[in-house]
Every structure is written in structure tokens, then in C-alpha cells.
Amino acid sequence: MTLRKMFHVEHQRLADDRTMKGQRLHAGAMAAALVLGACSSPEDVDGATATATASADTAATAEAPAKAQAVAFADNAEKDGGTREFAYAWPAQVSAIPALAESFTAERDKVLAEQKADWDASLAEFPGEDCVSCKSLSFSKEWKVVADLPRYLSLSADIYLYTGGAHGNSGFEALVWDRETGTALDTEALFTSEAALEDALGAGWCKALKAERQRRMGADFVDDGFFPCPPVSDLTLLLGSSDKQKFNRIGLIAAPYVAGSYAEGPYEVTLPVTARVLAAVKPEYKAAFALAK
DSSP: OOHHHHHHHHHHHHSOHHHHHTOOOOHHHHTTOOOOOOOOOOOBOSSOEEEEESSOSHHHHTSOGGGOOOEEEEEEEEETTEEEEEEEEEOHHHHTSHHHHHHHHHHHHHHHHHHHHHHHHHHHHSTTOSOGGGSOEEEEEEEEEEEEOSSEEEEEEEEEEEOSSSOOEEEEEEEEEETTTTEEEOGGGGBSOHHHHHHHHHHHHHHHHHHHHHHHHGGGOOOOSSSOOOOGGGSEEEEEOSSSSSBOEEEEEEOTTTSSOGGGOOEEEEEEOOHHHHHHBOGGGGGGBOOOO
16 A cells, blocks of 8 residues: 555545645555654754664664664755655565665665655745645654564554644554565555455454454543444554464554544454454465464
8 A cells, every 4th residue: 555545545534735835755665655753953954964873874784684784774854944854664574685775775765865855846936935734744663563473573553644734644564574485565465355354353353343443532532433343454463473483363553544533543352362353364374373372
């Protein structure tokens, strides 16, 4: 799912017309996508100032696994009353897999280049104007380990995006790296179909979501149907493990606006792997799963 698809509707509704003229989010720049990666403090410079910590260059990704380090990259700038913030991070387990680290590096560089182009265009369109939201952009993406199994590395990404308007928005991404085949898999690709996943997880997800919304909102909770329980296909699916050997639990995350208002924030529910979940797993991946104990 692209960031444009995740954010476009709400940014259209929330931003005023003038601010929206300054928004130039290109779907191609964000297509690999989204809580936040750390951003360095902006500096007063004419151009972008890049900083990288913990071996942020691609050379570090080729080091031996024993020397692999986490990466936290930041590139921020201030100019003409506008700011640009960019951060991209991943854990040491990713650096230990050169092909995966190279893929993340390529995505990072592409998104950064297009953010810089968007920012330059905004500065040119609103020169000298007191319109911070027209000339400010922010993006951060932080990958985290969900489960590190002998064959598979399960990852999630927390993503934040601001392109103008009242506020930014957040979203999530997940993937599973197969060490044997050297390939990245969408988590949903390990299951037979969206319908099978809905059948296996839908009821548990909706029950847990309602309970969590009630807990957060207290007396203000009203089940008026304005935010119906979204289908599993609208969520980010994480594959977790309690024993570091098999996937035996499933995380489901709803980004803001998917299951509730922006003020409610995202919702995350963890469900056990049951016989029904196992039945939904593709035959070639069944050995990677186990019933929750």
C-alpha cells in the first residue's frame, strides 16, 4: 500500500486550500510503504544537512554479521521559514543481511531525493511568505524486529508523514525476510487468501478492537457505527513469536482513521495462532507456524 493511498483522503479534508497547493507527495517516492524515527535538530543552512549515525552508509551493510550495527540516518534542513525533516532507521539484524540492507538503503535514498525535490518546489512557490505549513515536510521510517527465527526475520515499520495541513499522519508496514531464498515477503503472502485470513482472525480482531476502544474512550465510547470494525485486509499484519522458533502469534495494527478517529491514534491487537489460522497458511509455509501455547 502506498503512502498516498493511506494519507491522501484525510490530508485533502484537513488541509486548507492554500496549504494543499504546497503539497507534492509523489506516490513513486513513497511506494515502498509506514512509532517515529528520531530526527536531528534542523540547522540554519541554505541546503540540506545530512547526518548519519551507527554506520549509516551502505559500506557498513556489507560487514560480517558479527559486526552488524543498527542504522539511524537523518537529513534535515531549514530555509526561508520552512523546515524539512527526514529520518530512516533499521536494527542490526537488517544490517546483518546485506541484500535487505541494500534494499532499505535504496528506498531511503529514493524517498529522500523526492522529498528534497518537493521541498525545493514549495520554497519556490511560496518565497518569503509566512506559511510554515506550506513549506515544511517531514518523513520518518523506523524498522523494528518482530520475530527473529532461524529461517525468517519478521519486521515492522513505523512511519510518519507530514506534507502540510493540520497535522501529519502515521502508518505501518511489515515484511518477512526468508534467509533460505534471500527474498522479502509481504506477510499476507504466507496465507492462502484475504478471505481465509478474515475467517481466521476477523472475529477475534473485532472483539479485541471494541474492548480497546471502550477502554481508551471510557464513558465517551459510543458504538454508533461511524467507525465500523475494519476488515483484516485494511490492517498491517505482523508475524510474531514467543519462542523464537515458530510464528505463534499474529499482530494486527490499524492506522489512525482506519478503526477510529485521529485523536484515538492507532490500534494494535495481538491474537494467538489457532487451528483456524494454521488452516489459512499456505502449505509451503506451514512448517514456520505453530499453535500458541
